[in-house]
Amino acid sequence: MAEYETHDFDVVIIGAGGAGLRAAIEARSMGLRTAxxxxxxxxxxxxxxxxxxxxxxxxxVHPEDNWKVHFRDTMRGGKMLNNWRMAQLHAQESPDRVRExxxxxxxxxRTKDGLILQRDFGGHRFARLAHVGDRxxxxxxxxxxxxxxxxxxxxxxxxxxxRLLHDANGTVSGLVGYWRPSGEFVAFTAKAVVVATxxxxxxxxxxxxxxxxxxxxxxMSLWAGADLIDMECVQxxxxxxxxxxxxxxxxxxxxxxxxxxxxxxxxxxxxxxDYVPPMFKDETADSEDEADKWYDDHTAGRRPPELxxxxxxxxxxxxxxxxxxxxxxxxxFLDIATRRTAEDIRRRLPSMYHQFKELAGVDITTEPMExxxxxxxxxxxxxxxxDSTATTVAGLFAAGExxxxxxxxxxxxxxxxxxLLVFGRRAGIGAGEFASGRNGPVTVDHAQIDAAIAAATAxxxxxxxxxxxDIQQDLQETMQSLVGIIRTGSELEEALGxxxxxxxxxxxxxxxxxxxxxxxxxLTTDLPSMLTISRCTAMGALNRKESRGxxxxxxxxxxxxxxGTVNFVERIPDPGAAAAGVGGTPSVRSITVTPEPVPVMPDxxxxxxxxxx
Amino acid sequence: xxxxxxxxxASGEVTMRLWRGDADGGEFAEYVMPAQEGEVVLDVIHRVQxxxxxxxxxxxxxxxxxxxxxxxEINGRPALMCMTRMDALPPGESVTVAPMRTFPILRDxxxxxxxxxxxxxxxxxxxxxxxxxxxxxxxxxRMQQIDVERSQEFRKCIxxxxxxxxxxxxxxHEENKTAFAGPRFFAxxxxxxxxxxxxxxxxxxxxxEQGLGKCNITKCxxxxxxxxxxxxxxxxxxLKERVVDASYDxxxxxxxKILKRRKRTPVEATADAPATGPAAVQPELxxxxxxxxxxxxxxxxxxxxxxxxxxxxxxxxxxxPE
Numbered sequence: 044m045a046e047y048e049t050h051d052f053d054v055v056i057i058g059a060g061g062a063g064l065r066a067a068i069e070a071r072s073m074g075l076r077t078a079x080x081x082x083x084x085x086x087x088x089x090x091x092x093x094x095x096x097x098x099x100x101x102x103x104v105h106p107e108d109n110w111k112v113h114f115r116d117t118m119r120g121g122k123m124l125n126n127w128r129m130a131q132l133h134a135q136e137s138p139d140r141v142r143e144x145x146x147x148x149x150x151x152x153r154t155k156d157g158l159i160l161q162r163d164f165g166g167h168r169f170a171r172l173a174h175v176g177d178r179x180x181x182x183x184x185x186x187x188x189x190x191x192x193x194x195x196x197x198x199x200x201x202x203x204x205x206r207l208l209h210d211a212n213g214t215v216s217g218l219v220g221y222w223r224p225s226g227e228f229v230a231f232t233a234k235a236v237v238v239a240t241x242x243x244x245x246x247x248x249x250x251x252x253x254x255x256x257x258x259x260x261x262x263m264s265l266w267a268g269a270d271l272i273d274m275e276c277v278q279x280x281x282x283x284x285x286x287x288x289x290x291x292x293x294x295x296x297x298x299x300x301x302x303x304x305x306x307x308x309x310x311x312x313x314x315x316x317d318y319v320p321p322m323f324k325d326e327t328a329d330s331e332d333e334a335d336k337w338y339d340d341h342t343a344g345r346r347p348p349e350l351x352x353x354x355x356x357x358x359x360x361x362x363x364x365x366x367x368x369x370x371x372x373x374x375x376f377l378d379i380a381t382r383r384t385a386e387d388i389r390r391r392l393p394s395m396y397h398q399f400k401e402l403a404g405v406d407i408t409t410e411p412m413e414x415x416x417x418x419x420x421x422x423x424x425x426x427x428x429x430d431s432t433a434t435t436v437a438g439l440f441a442a443g444e445x446x447x448x449x450x451x452x453x454x455x456x457x458x459x460x461x462x463l464l465v466f467g468r469r470a471g472i473g474a475g476e477f478a479s480g481r482n483g484p485v486t487v488d489h490a491q492i493d494a495a496i497a498a499a500t501a502x503x504x505x506x507x508x509x510x511x512x513d514i515q516q517d518l519q520e521t522m523q524s525l526v527g528i529i530r531t532g533s534e535l536e537e538a539l540g541x542x543x544x545x546x547x548x549x550x551x552x553x554x555x556x557x558x559x560x561x562x563x564x565x566l567t568t569d570l571p572s573m574l575t576i577s578r579c580t581a582m583g584a585l586n587r588k589e590s591r592g593x594x595x596x597x598x599x600x601x602x603x604x605x606x607g608t609v610n611f612v613e614r615i616p617d618p619g620a621a622a623a624g625v626g627g628t629p630s631v632r633s634i635t636v637t638p639e640p641v642p643v644m645p646d647x648x649x650x651x652x653x654x655x656x
Numbered sequence: 657x658x659x660x661x662x663x664x665x666a667s668g669e670v671t672m673r674l675w676r677g678d679a680d681g682g683e684f685a686e687y688v689m690p691a692q693e694g695e696v697v698l699d700v701i702h703r704v705q706x707x708x709x710x711x712x713x714x715x716x717x718x719x720x721x722x723x724x725x726x727x728x729e730i731n732g733r734p735a736l737m738c739m740t741r742m743d744a745l746p747p748g749e750s751v752t753v754a755p756m757r758t759f760p761i762l763r764d765x766x767x768x769x770x771x772x773x774x775x776x777x778x779x780x781x782x783x784x785x786x787x788x789x790x791x792x793x794x795x796x797x798r799m800q801q802i803d804v805e806r807s808q809e810f811r812k813c814i815x816x817x818x819x820x821x822x823x824x825x826x827x828x829h830e831e832n833k834t835a836f837a838g839p840r841f842f843a844x845x846x847x848x849x850x851x852x853x854x855x856x857x858x859x860x861x862x863x864x865e866q867g868l869g870k871c872n873i874t875k876c877x878x879x880x881x882x883x884x885x886x887x888x889x890x891x892x893x894x895l896k897e898r899v900v901d902a903s904y905d906x907x908x909x910x911x912x913k914i915l916k917r918r919k920r921t922p923v924e925a926t927a928d929a930p931a932t933g934p935a936a937v938q939p940e941l942x943x944x945x946x947x948x949x950x951x952x953x954x955x956x957x958x959x960x961x962x963x964x965x966x967x968x969x970x971x972x973x974x975x976x977p978e
Contacts, residue, residue, distance in 0.1 A: 084715075085773065086815055087723040101795070142796045148782035148851065150804045150811060157798030175808065181722065182811060193781035200773075224762050253717040287694020293720050398720065401739055402696070512706035556711030559678070560763040563710030 045496040047219070047228035051485070052078040052197075053478040054471075055218065055233040057204050057260060060088035061180075061463030062443025062470065063239035064187035065140075067196050069471025070237075075478055078231065079191065080199045080220070082255050086188045089241050089253050090463065093180025094296035094394060096162055096172025097464070098457030099137035103158040105169035105341065110134040112168055115651050117458060119322070120166040120352045121422070121451020122592045123607060124273065127644040128429035129449040133458070133465045140464035141173050149186040151175055163301040166352040166455040168326075169341070177296045177394045183460055202229065203568060204259060205495045206628065207236060207267040207439065208487040215267060215438035217487045219495045223565060226558020228499075230492050232485045234478035237432075237440045237470045238264055238425065243277075243576045245569075247418035248523035249292035251283055257569040258576035260445040264425045265575060266628050268618050269434040272447040272610040273423035274576065275583030278454055278593045279528045281356035283417025285374035290402050292417040295377065295395060297456040299412075300349045302391050303338050304379035306360070307411070308368035314375075315348035318359035323351055354453040354592050357416040361528055364415065374415030380408055416528050420459065422450040422593055423583065426612065431473035432466055435614075438477060442470035448610075452592025498627030500558070502567055508553030511567040518545055518573060526581050531597040535585040542578050542631060549574060549625040571626035578631040583611045586636050609638035670742065671750035672700055674712065678763045684752065685709075691742070697753060698726055698737035701765075713764035721882060724816030728765050729754045734818040734880045756821040771833055772817050775841050780861065784853040803852045810847035810891060812883045813840065819877035819887055825870045836867035839877035839887045846891035849898065863899045868892070 054070040056063045059081035070077040081088065100113040114134035118125050141159065145151065151173050152160040161170045175182040191198070204220040208230070217232040240260030244252025265271055282295040300306075308314045319327045327348050328334035334347035349356065360375050370376055379388055385408035389396050392407070399405040399412060424447030425434050432440045443463045450458060502508070525538035549570045554563055583594075589603035590596050615621050615633050624630030670691045673684045687704045698716055705712050716726040719738045726737040731745065731752050745751055759767035784797070791797050819839035826832050837845070845858050845866070862868040875888040885891075 083717055084725065084769070087717045087725050089718070091723050092718050092720060138795070145797055146784055150808050150851070153799055153801040153804060157800050158794060158796055175811070178812065181814065185811060189781065192777055224766070224768070253719070253723070255717065289692070289695045289699040290720070394722070401721070402741070510710065512710060516706070554710065560713040560766050561711040562705055562713060
């Protein structure tokens, strides 16, 4: 019988990025005993790396902007695969969520009239992104963190959650994990649990994501019986650093392009003019002259093609490099130096200036940057009910990147931070109401806790087994080369085979050292999540026989009408009975995938698209 | 201290001397790694973990200088491991990485920074003035860019706590931690005090409970700040001036507190708080710099040390790490 400490709360939120913090603030405001559990220190979550801004139709720069235009942009950006209700709520509520941040102390950049300034970004018809230079994520997380501290929310930092617990009825009732500093185990009982664990990027070799993005919330929800949707829809951000190798994948904000930066190939051509898809032809400039006029006056010309949605730009860069017109280190050139004054660049893009100066020795006020696609964001995720963020398992809620549906097959820049705020708050309310309505004692199956702890410590009893770092690296190579930006059926089959082998290897990891702050062990306990979500991504990608948004198939290069109306749903039909995989979790082989219809938009919203065209 | 082991990087190798141990003690362990172009210190540590020491404890997140997790003392200087390029360190010499000295060691390169989170809880939170009529109409507060920029400088802070680490008030005086907020939180208070909307008053607290007077403006914090925030000049000195104003004019201070008026208009604040200026409260006694490499490490290994801060003034003239 393992030893562990116990805690009891009304609502426990896993993840302290923007969505988790916002959920905690809301649940706490309902008078509920609320705990926030996070894998790192408070304030370090991946939200901190968001740069460009938070999208909200405030109309401060373009008064003609409103939620309907934002809704339409979001749906078109997602190639209509979005959950329309999520996209609607998001567009309607994000302005209030942004203004609320200001009431909590956030200091956004200002317009001349003293209101919140908004910046242009890809796929947004109007300048819509409230921002603070290029460190908007830091502003958002710090504001929420400081609000959470002021509200007295209990935070459990550097605590890794291994799995969710449920009661005899299958209702989620808590979780088990361990303190990373001490290695001691801990179990929580809770009337409701919110997963707000962010993304999955760490399973790819070149990613903008931090080590935390191992898909823990996706995986633990799936293991608990929840549905995932559209896990094949992974966004490769068009502009990551490509050199030096050690920072390959590090994000270069879309704000560079929003503020006038342009993409060029090795021949000096602004190649994006050659890649404008029919869907965006009418609203995109067809000459450099026209595009350049647009920056100062949106009525003087149509949008520059550099500001097409991210999936379009990423694929175009990929094509240029493949055609032999790339930069020396395998990217293309992003040029702001010849477009804006050095002073403007340093003021508008201070983080980018320092990032290139200090890590690459490049002065972006005088030289172009070398950039290429980097794994950035997963649009797919835990299937939720839009208004409450309830998952398909009772007692479990999901918000932020871990939730699926909001962004369809491709997310617009700036819509992530607003997503966190809108659905973080809704998750706090949803979980809070569920907790308030849950009667009777909250019970968990102690055998589940013992099993999770036994599985987590098993590698210390083995000798001469696998090195977890080798498995991680092999997984990253597999996902990068076989489940990357351009996919094909045979390679996806190959990836699935490799993932099964990696799962078997991961069950043979052996470890030395103790439980206290042991990164090798921490990684070992992340591997089950990484393998599970990698499998989901590859399976979804194999089944979606079309190209749409963040999912591109070489063997099915076009969008298909019948595929555009279905979500690929992944689930483990009977998690309790599933064959054991690594770390005491259900095996990746027990995951099934089925196409299910996308919710149908009501006529009054459909009309918005007809009006526009 | 063991002799420096010189490796020839031209042969493609780099020697890392990494602190291994916990609260009960430890030692530097050496790891020889193949050198790779363009790497930062954190890259090499990750390769050590992957190939030689899977249990080497090291805290990090973004590896982009944005989250402030991977603070350490590299060749004796407080710096972010992810922003310290290997090719910026002396060629041919080993690279020494130790945990931050000011905080208790959890394990290897990881320290217990909970002190900072405790201080954060004790700072009176942001409290905005009510919206004016036209702001209610516009749906949001009106502030001018020039007025938000002063606080924005401090909101760049990534909470790496390197400024707390280097601050000699707590670096060598554990007993001061109960009554000293440290540079990070003076910057936080300055940010709130200069916030165009905030009406809370933190000046009495700063003086009586957070030890603002203990700072003697040696600017070590400013030197190590990876965000290049001018903590001493733009946060601490203006705060000291405000605290003096408050204590010399208690009636006015009380009046402000009771009436919940704005402390000052942004224009006033800009006018009377110069970017640089002489120390207002205490004379500048002695300039302490960042400890020189040997000394910093020696002091760290040899547990509770004496007044290392003054001894380490030898490092004062050296440039801060970039």
